[in-house]
Amino acid sequence: MKEVDYIIVGCGLASIAFCEELRVHNKTFVVFDDSSQKSSIVAAGLYNPVILKRFSKVWKAKEQLALARPLYSKIENELKIKIDYELSILRRFISIEEQNKWFTASDKPSLEPFLSTNLIKNSSEYIDANFGFGEVLHAGRIDTETLILNYKAFLKSNNSLFETSFVYNNIQFENDAIHYENLKTNQIVFAEGFGVKQNPYFNHLPLTGSKGEILTIKAPDLKIDYAIKSSVFVIPLGNDLYNVGATYDNNDKSNVPTEKAKEELLLKLGKFLTCNFEVVGHIAGVRPTVKDRRPLVGRHFKHNNLYVLNGLGTRGVMIAPYVSKQLFKLIETNESLDSEIDINRFNEK
Structure with a gap:
């Protein structure tokens, strides 16, 4: 039985940003990804603080850029790759x-x-x-395909990546812990993109796609x-x-x-x-788009150690670092989420 602080399901932009948050705080984790979701790979990868159709500001553009650029620079340096292109x-x-x-x-x-x-x-x-x-x-462009392929290789080299589908029925809750096959963990974060529609714990959320x-x-x-x-x-x-x-x-x-x-x-x-x-x-x-154009982040209403990190829509490159930091603070210090991204905005209705 291997023990880790976190299990993360999915390996797109949201997952990578959350993994980096965990690494900063010396948390142990493993990632499950079966490559079934393609939105991060096929993303244009632009970080653009303006909605150019209407000439209006992107939601929390300054806050997002302040976190995104340093994160991608850090990944470039650590993995020795080039992914951030000013444009x-x-x-x-x-x-x-x-x-x-x-x-x-x-x-x-x-x-x-x-x-x-x-x-x-x-x-x-x-x-x-x-x-x-x-x-x-x-503005600029993140080469999302290079990022994801190299990050998966990095996880694999650390024995932290399981390239297989996650089986929801194999989750076993035991007191405050979770057992999953030969793993024991404190928290599971689902960052599955549109794949969350198959997730029995969070498929009620209004992810339209x-x-x-x-x-x-x-x-x-x-x-x-x-x-x-x-x-x-x-x-x-x-x-x-x-x-x-x-x-x-x-x-x-x-x-x-x-x-x-x-x-x-x-x-x-x-x-x-x-x-x-x-x-x-x-x-x-x-x-993974949402009707109100805001991410889906938060804790399951019944199982306190299941979380969702999703709904980044068309601007995942910018949003991922911001929402990942918010989720980490919720889990580790019980700091309240921004109400605009909290899934409780739907659970309460």
Whole structure:
């Protein structure tokens, strides 16, 4: 019987951030992951403090960025990998009216640190942007695939990763402890993404799920080192490769790429990209989205040593470190969660 402080189920962005919180506080843990959930792997990985459709601030953007950047830097240093790429995000304007809305938004105290007041003229002959761009500041991209693959290898090297499905029926509660197969633990944290819909302890939570699909294109003539946000994102990856995405489908809950989504992305891309390109990749995953656009974090209403860390939606790169720290404080010091992320907002209804 091996004893650990925590069992964590899932190995996406939320799980990794929570593992790092545990490591800082010298807590022992193991992770179960069967690679069934793809949302973190297929994520665009942008950390972007502005909702560019409406020119409004992301919820707790400053607090999230203050935790996220140091965490990913720490992981880079410890695992000797490169995952954090500072990246300008340029919002393509389609009219003078959009320009005016941008500059009006940049005057707001909450957005002033994140929106440049300089109108950026289009310098690429292969991008149709007659009205120019607005630049988002303090933005970048985390290479989520490299992060997750290397973090799993790190866990595996420490005998902390079980690459198998977690069997809920094998949980045995004994006083204040939990037995699971040959493990004994004090707490289990479920960070399963959309997979929580199969979890009998937390499947009552209103996780809706939104399927997203992303294309990778090779465009040798484009030669841009900034991301473009228009009707779709275009994100440079290096070596003339770019991610294009993403779609939103609230009905299809599979991880299977579809021709329909591919056509939708290519149609939108064709409205402003004029160079030749080749589609070289197409991936899909179901984001763990919630109807009120806030994460799902908290303690089970009956079993005090079962917890959920979920619902990070489309902004997992930014949100994961913030909610992980909140959950750790709840478990270890019984500090109250931010009411906007606490699952009790649904349990009480």
